[in-house]
Amino acid sequence: MKKKADVVVIGGGVNGCAIAYNLAKKGLDVALIEKKYLSSGATGCCGAGIRQQWSTKENVELAIKSVKIFEKLSDELKEDIEFRQGGYLIIIHNDKEMEQAKENVRMQKSLGLTVDILQPDQIIDIVSILDIKGMKAIGATFCPKDGHANPFKTTFAYAKAAKSFGASVYTHTKVTGIQTEKKSITEVNTDKGKIKTSIVVNSAGVWSKQIAEMVGITLPNKPYRKEIMATERLKPIFDAMVISFKDGIYFSQQKEGQIVGGIPIPEEISGYHTAPTVSFLEHMSKTLTSYAPCLKHVNLLRHWTGFYDVTPDARPILGEVEKLNGFIQCNGFSGHGFMLCPMVARILTDYIADNKSTQILEKLNLERFKGKNFDKEVYIVG
Amino acid sequence: MKKIVCRCEDITEEDIIKAIDEGYTDLEELRKKLRIGMGPCQGRVCIQLVIRIIEDYTGKKLSKVSYPNPRPPIIPVSLGTLASDKHEKKG
Ligand SMILES: Cc1cc2nc3c(=O)[nH]c(=O)nc-3n(C[C@H](O)[C@H](O)[C@H](O)COP(=O)(O)OP(=O)(O)OC[C@H]3O[C@@H](n4cnc5c(N)ncnc54)[C@H](O)[C@@H]3O)c2cc1C
């Protein structure tokens, strides 16, 4: 293990790997530490949907800019990350949701997004197997440029490109402590050795809270267990991701043909338990077959769990904290950290390498929770 | 002659060795890269073989704890069957 680095990145999920890549590309000496293998955290169990239709401006902006990067990312990283744009179809069930959708579509369009409100019959043109009555739909919004990428391939591609720019990636290595002196970081301790550094990026996903505790900083993040399932492979039927905020369901058909989707578990509580539940299977299959009755005959193959790292406003915590110089947060993604990753990594890199701040970074700083008034993201599924 | 290791996902010994050469030496990493073990049998047919290939090729012994667990529902079940389940919650 190397003795010192300009930056130590904690966590080998998509965010840690993307930051390591961007920093190394700028010429910084980076060490990335991952306690298991790359993508072993939330990244490896996620739906990997990429959506730009959000209810808060910062999320829309981050997502739009991330999609611009995703569109060229396979070329940039010289590795196919299987990015494709089949769109996101958001089902609207009642007048209240319709009002909210109109307002959000206006805001999204003002930021440059192509997004439309659809009538029920137009929904079927996008995803033919949907049942308007079964879903109790009165309309939908659709953005054709939303999409999906392969989360493992994206993470591995970022890591490989990071290494090609000189970053050191240590897997099966656990961060056990962070040494500080006055208001600065001096060293990161791991179970395989120590690295001197003055900058640490905390991109440890749902474990970020524990990392922050090592330096006496409390993050408001809470872990929420989420379940997700995959069916057998089918011939291609639809391209869009279908989601509903009322029912919390999301599902799409992947490149290989399987349908992957999730829904909140009715009796869900926060915590770190991982066993999949029968009640998820029941709830998911009932809701899914009411949306698309023809899927009744399709076999469910696998079902697994992962964690959302949830903050009080369901938006990520980004940037340097006030209490400790060089301690950079990149966590609290609340279930949408894959899609925002390309732009988040660039913003944080600009801050670390060039001391450039942005409005988004200031808005999403940890210090926002000191006040009582923060905008809450409400467009959440799963 | 091609040696198929994972029948469900149509992955050959060659594919696995190529990935190991690219640096994917962890069973889980290989699984995610190649989708080995993600088919209908959930790896019951192939995982032991994959472990042997990794161990033979890298000379590294894999710890038993790192073996992936089959994920429920163990055997494929139709969504219709799951949806018609009678175990409704009361209240
Ligand atoms: C079921 C499910 C579905 C989802 N669907 C979507 C979706 O459709 N679209 C989307 O954008 N997002 C989705 N998400 C959210 C997304 O998966 C996460 O926001 C994102 O992957 C977070 O990436 P990360 O790199 O920040 O964290 P992670 O991938 O969790 O990586 C953190 C890493 O830190 C490592 N680590 C922890 N502690 C230590 C330590 N002490 N030392 C060293 N390493 C450590 C962990 O092993 C882990 O690999 C979903 C999440 C779940 C659970």
Ligand code: FES
């Ligand atoms: S043979 Fe590999 S998953 Fe079935």
